[in-house]
Amino acid sequence: MKRKPLSPETRSQLLVAQGNEITEYHIYKQLAEKQRDPHNAEVLSRIADDEHKHYEIWKEYTEKEVAPSKWKIWKFYWIARIFGITFGIKLMEKGEENAQVNYNEIADEIPEAKIIAKEENDHEDQLIALLEEDKLKYVGSIVLGLNDALVEILGTLAGLTFALQNTRLVALAGIITGLAGALSMSSSEYLSNKSEGNHEGAVKSAIFTGIAYVFAVVFLVVPYLLFTSPFVALIVAVIDSVLVVFLYSYYISVANDQPFRKRFWEMVILSTVVGLISFGLGYLVRIMFGIEV
Structure with missing residues (x-):
């Protein structure tokens, strides 16, 4: 079934969501690679996989590749390395909340948008809670x-x-x-x-x-x-x-x-x-x- 064309506003918001997802994917992936604790490495890898999956979901609608933010990757990677992965990740998530995509508006054109967003956030919160830090x-x-x-x-x-x-x-x-x-x-x-x-x-x-x-x-x-x-x-x-x-x-x-x-x-x-x-x-x-x- 062919999807209806997205409005410019919805498309613009989905592109922002895509950019966030692919950026966070690279951050989690790099952090996972540097973890000495196998448990934390596995948790971070799972979150990275989720972020990439979310990116692919939104890409199906926008039909466009979005480049990650190199500045955000560098910034939050080093914040997490210096001050701890939990602090770095949650600080990053708070920043995303302040510039949050309005899924209520998107839901008018993509009914499953709010469900996808809620599942993403709930699963991500559950995984972050599994991290162990002294x-x-x-x-x-x-x-x-x-x-x-x-x-x-x-x-x-x-x-x-x-x-x-x-x-x-x-x-x-x-x-x-x-x-x-x-x-x-x-x-x-x-x-x-x-x-x-x-x-x-x-x-x-x-x-x-x-x-x-x-x-x-x-x-x-x-x-x-x-x-x-x-x-x-x-x-x-x-x-x-x-x-x-x-x-x-x-x-x-x-x-x-x-x-x-x-x-x-x-x-x-x-x-x-x-x-x-x-x-x-x-x-x-x-x-x-x-x-x-």
């Missing part, structure tokens, strides 16, 4: 390390800034406190997992917690090594802490499909309140003990 498996440990460091070290730096008013001394105290805190948090996370029977993941949980803690410490202490004014350094450290919270909250919201704003503001408010309290305590200690540095 970055997401130990996200709780990373949050623990980051949150504890931001609250504890920012509070310490705020208190010492007013008590000592010397950037080098504050930086030194921050580094020592930070390293000690990282070791303490790592060992606590290790023992906590062991006590819960998670013997296999105890070491990795401890490592992820420690790395996240040290990462936050570096961001917070560096301003005290770059600026001579302790108060300017503190302001920059506060901005750094907000930036860290923003980046990590965004990462988790994309990778784990969680609300961004709630997580972001919870961590920012908590860090700010503790910092202000510590700043006030530093002022009181300086006055009470007559500290002059």
Whole structure:
């Protein structure tokens, strides 16, 4: 049976869909080839095959070959390699949602369009959920390390800034406190997992917690090594802490499909309140003990 000619609008949207499908096919294919984990390689290969199948479906209607976007392939391939395949894939899918083809309009001319699109999305979501990544498996440990460091070290730096008013001394105290805190948090996370029977993941949980803690410490202490004014350094450290919270909250919201704003503001408010309290305590200690540095 010969199909009716498509309207220019529908044809244009199908060509966009084709371009998305063939681009994502190449992204998934390249990621699958670089996977060391056979399970993840198989899942990514299956998604790539699905994307190519979708491309062929739309090609039957447009009767035209569409070239993939080399820029998108390069961009999302490297995002996935650096920040994790789940984050890279979901970020890519969110971008596609923002420029989504209107399947409701297409369905007027191609009745099965909405069904095909729903099957595509459902199957793709199921496959993405099968991916296994340490970055997401130990996200709780990373949050623990980051949150504890931001609250504890920012509070310490705020208190010492007013008590000592010397950037080098504050930086030194921050580094020592930070390293000690990282070791303490790592060992606590290790023992906590062991006590819960998670013997296999105890070491990795401890490592992820420690790395996240040290990462936050570096961001917070560096301003005290770059600026001579302790108060300017503190302001920059506060901005750094907000930036860290923003980046990590965004990462988790994309990778784990969680609300961004709630997580972001919870961590920012908590860090700010503790910092202000510590700043006030530093002022009181300086006055009470007559500290002059």
